[in-house]
Amino acid sequence: DAGVIQSPRHEVTEMGQEVTLRCKPISGHDYLFWYRQTMMRGLELLIYFNNNVPIDDSGMPEDRFSAKMPNASFSTLKIQPSEPRDSAVYFCASSWTSVNNEQFFGPGTRLTVL
Amino acid sequence: QKEVEQNSGPLSVPEGAIASLNCTYSDRVSQSFFWYRQYSGKSPELIMSIYSNGDKEDGRFTAQLNKASQYVSLLIRDSQPSDSATYLCAVNGRGKLIFGQGTELSVKP
Numbered sequence: 594d595a596g597v598i599q600s601p602r603h604e605v606t607e608m609g610q611e612v613t614l615r616c617k618p619i620s621g622h623d624y625l626f627w628y629r630q631t632m633m634r635g636l637e638l639l640i641y642f643n644n645n646v647p648i649d650d651s652g653m654p655e656d657r658f659s660a661k662m663p664n665a666s667f668s669t670l671k672i673q674p675s676e677p678r679d680s681a682v683y684f685c686a687s688s689w690t691s692v693n694n695e696q697f698f699g700p701g702t703r704l705t706v707l
Numbered sequence: 708q709k710e711v712e713q714n715s716g717p718l719s720v721p722e723g724a725i726a727s728l729n730c731t732y733s734d735r736v737s738q739s740f741f742w743y744r745q746y747s748g749k750s751p752e753l754i755m756s757i758y759s760n761g762d763k764e765d766g767r768f769t770a771q772l773n774k775a776s777q778y779v780s781l782l783i784r785d786s787q788p789s790d791s792a793t794y795l796c797a798v799n800g801r802g803k804l805i806f807g808q809g810t811e812l813s814v815k816p
Contacts (some may be wrong), residue, residue: 626804636751636795636806649803666715684750691802693739698750 595619597699599685605705611673614702616685617666623693627660627670628684630701636684642668643691675706711798713807721815726783728810730796733777739799740772745809746792755781786814789810791794 598617606612615692618625626641640650645662655661657676670707672679686696711732720726728742730775739758743751752780757763757770757779769782778797 635808638803638805641803691799693756694799694802694804695753695756696797696804697739697753698743701750 597685597687597697599683599699599702601702602700603703603705605707606637606675607707608676609674610706611671612675612679612704612706614670614683614685614704616668616670616699618685618687619697620692621686622690622697623665623691624694624696625662625668626686627668628686628695628698629681630684631681639670653687654705672704675704680704680706709807710805711802711807713765713794713796713810716811717810717813719813719815720786722786722788724786724814726779726786726812726814728783728794728796728812730779730781730798731777732744732779732796732798732805734798734800734805735774735777737798737800738797738798740770740779740805741797741799742768742770742779743795743806745795745798746794751795783812786812788816789792790814 600615627639632657639652642662660670682701684701685699688696742755745751755770757772763770767784771780795809796807797804
């Protein structure tokens with residue numbers, strides 16, 4: 594079975610540019626999570642969806658960040674405009690249920706903003 | 708106080724020894740607990756989940772949970788150099804996983 598798929602795997606962009614990260618969750622998983630990982634702050638939850646509906650976006654750092662899930666098999670995380678402090682690894686994860694919440698992670702997107 | 712706390716390490720053990728990784732959490736309503744392994748440059752990989760007090764064994768791994776003490780641990784028996792990684796403790800709190808900062812484990816041949 595295919596795991597969580599993310600693209601691109603690496604992104605290098607210049608400050609001020611728009612960045613779009615993509616995620617395809619495991620088929621049948623109702624929950625999708627976006628995380629950001631840095632050395633300083635560790636793994637932080639940005640937002641999560643249940644059945645394509647955003648449930649908690651309290652971790653989204655500011656209005657420059659937005660996320661959508663137009664259908665059960667696709668989600669995007671957009672940063673506009675990007676800043677150097679957004680440089681991090683962004684992970685997408687999915688799970689069957691929030692009851693036990695076993696989450697499976699994608700390979701991540703390493704974002705570098707120059 | 709952080710919601711999930713782990714010793715950052717690094718924890719260094721010789722090959723064949725038992726590695727013991729510890730985690731404490733603050734939210735008493737938490738019901739499910741996880742250990743993830745993350746190799747450098749890779750994504751977190753789920754290796755153990757535990758939901759009730761006591762021990763749960765899977766191969767060389769044993770997870771231990773004590774809800775009264777708000778404490779979770781992971782034991783790795785017969786440690787191998789391939790176990791060298793960062794181990795993340797995660798606690799399911801109100802629909803979200805809260806991760807600790809991770810403990811770096813180094814197994815020396």
